Amino acid sequence: MLGGFIAVGAGLFVLAVLTVGSRQQLFSRTQLARVVFDDASGLQAGNNVWLSGVKVGTVKKIGLTSDNRVEVTLSIGRHEFAHLYTDTRGKIGSDGLIGNRIVVLYGGTPDAGRLPDGGTLAGTKTVNTDDMLATLQENNKNLLSITGQFKVIAGKINEGKGTIGLLLNDPATAGRLRRTVAGLQTAAQTTDKLTARLDSFAGQLNNRTGLAYEVANDTTVFQQVRDMVTQLRTASATIALTAANIRQASDGLGQRNTPAGVLLKDETVASDLKITSAHLRTSSEKLDEDLEALQHNFLLRGFFRKKAKAAQKAPPRQKDSARIAGQ
Amino acid sequence: MDQETPHTEITPKNTLKRNLEEVYTISAFIGRFFHEVMRPPYEWREVLRQCRVMGLKSIGIITLTGFITGIVFTKQSRPSLADFGATSWLPSLVSLALIRALAPLITSLIIAGKIGSNIGAELGSMRVTEQVDAMEVSSANPFRFLVVTRIVALSCMLPLLVTYMAFMGLTGSFLNINQNEQTSLPAFLSDAFGRISFLDLFSSAFKSVVYGFTIGVTGCYMGYNAVQGTVGVGKAANAAVVVSMFLIFIEEILIVQVVNSWR
Secondary structure, three states, rough: OOOHHHHHHHHHHHHHHHHHHHHOOOOOOOOEEEEEOOOOOOOOOOOEEEEEEEEEEEEEEEEEEEOOOEEEEEEEEHHHHOOOOOOEEEEEEOOOOOOOOEEEEEEOOOOHOEEOOEEEEEEEEOHHHHHHHHHHHHHHHHHHHHHHHHHHHHHHHOOOOOOHHHHHHHHHHHHHHHHHHHHHHHHHHHHHHHHHHHHHHHHHHHOOOOHHHHHHHHHHHHHHHHHHHHOOOOOOOHHHHHHHHHHHHHHHOOOOOOHHHHHHOOHHHHHHHHHHHHHHHHHHHHHHHHHHHEEEEEEEOOOOOHHHHHHHOOOOOHHHHHHHHOO | OOOOOOOOOOHHHHHHHHHHHHHHHHHHHHHHHHHHHHOOOOOHHHHHHHHHOOOOOHHHHHHHHHHHHHHHHHHHHHHHHHOOOHHHHHHHHHHHHHHHHHHHHHHHHHHHHHHHHHHOOOHHHHHHHHHHHHHHHHHOOOHHHHHHHHHHHHHHHHHHHHHHHHHHHHHHHHHHHHHHHHOOOOHHHHHHHHOOHEEEEEHHHHHHHHHHHHHHHHHHHHOOOOOOOHHHHHHHHHHHHOOOOOHHHHHHHHHHHHHHHHH
């Protein structure tokens, strides 16, 4: 029993030592890295080192450099050290809002190459409490200035100056604003109705039996509509060209220097044409008489007799053709 | 310790003289212990018997006290941390408190009450019944057999009891935290040992040895030098507890000062 008690007690103590030692990486091989900061911000030896939120080591030593900067030596586990590159950077953070200071390593690209044992990383400046208080003080000054400006604005408003002051102090402006708001309410109601109608219309468009739905969803119908539109465009272009020609012809008819325009517009020519027409009618009548006389001439009489006989012998269709030709 | 005769006049000079004689006697007693402990033959069998009496038979009270201490300390600390939304720090807070201070202090106070008084009464009885004198007459070395074995056994057993109490305290704390914060055992252990350093562990072990030695020396001194019959036995037992507790607190504050200067 006594031996068991001693073994358990000693075992618990050794277990605690091993646990603490393993957490501080005292029983594993480590490598060193250095980070140079402008300000250690209360960092102490033994504080943790995090890489991407994972504890990878502890702060081994803190010392000042010749230019009064702080060189922090980090003890990092050998396996974790393989994830550090020469462009990895370090900053001093906090473990929680009021927790211990920690060194946070971040960034780094494989292209930059692995960090050698004892290599130095660049440290970045972090915002400390003093910086935060200084910023807060600056914000307080700005807030004070803004408050003063608001005070001036409020005074002007109270005196009825400016648009807002007029609005608050002039009953007529308030009345106009009230009417404007009422108009806006009416417009809003109208918009609601319009929206409802548009919604109904959209519902109809979505009807599967409608043309719009087929145009939107049936590729064959859509292609047909597209062809039809193309043809309409071509026809429209042709009609436009024809209209242009007609317009040009119409323009020509209205001008006196063109033959048609002379015929349509010149009264002298029209009178001449009437006279010429009368002459032509007289000449035609006389020509008919002359031709009738020629048929009875002895020189041409035989020709007309032969033609009449041939017409009597031909079939009815040829007779019609001959009759038509004779006419 | 309380060896003055009823006829001694109480004056500042006599008081100072008496106190200086007391300091000399105690120093001589401690010096004799170190002298005897280095020289063979060693009373291993008696040492082991004392270890069993002092260590093994104290497990029950240490288990109960440690378990309750862990639970109570956790429950009492939770509201303060909850005000900051920092109840996740309970494991580290409890482990730090237990390992750095509570476990060594409470264990040694319990052992001072239980074992210190026992040693004082036992040795005092042997002194007033002249058993110690009989051993000296029979060429046995009563100091080696009675005093050295008890001090060595207590100095060895107290670190084990402190470790055991810290373990029980953490167990009780874990049960309470697991019930309230649903913290898993790995997370609890990770948080609990996250802030513990080697300095904490070894300073706690060192304190335990010192407290064990103090209780042993005080109890043995009071009992070994008991006078006035059965009344003296009671006084020796009482003085063993009171003086050893007082010395434990004095040593605690001194050791904390030294350890913090290294931290």
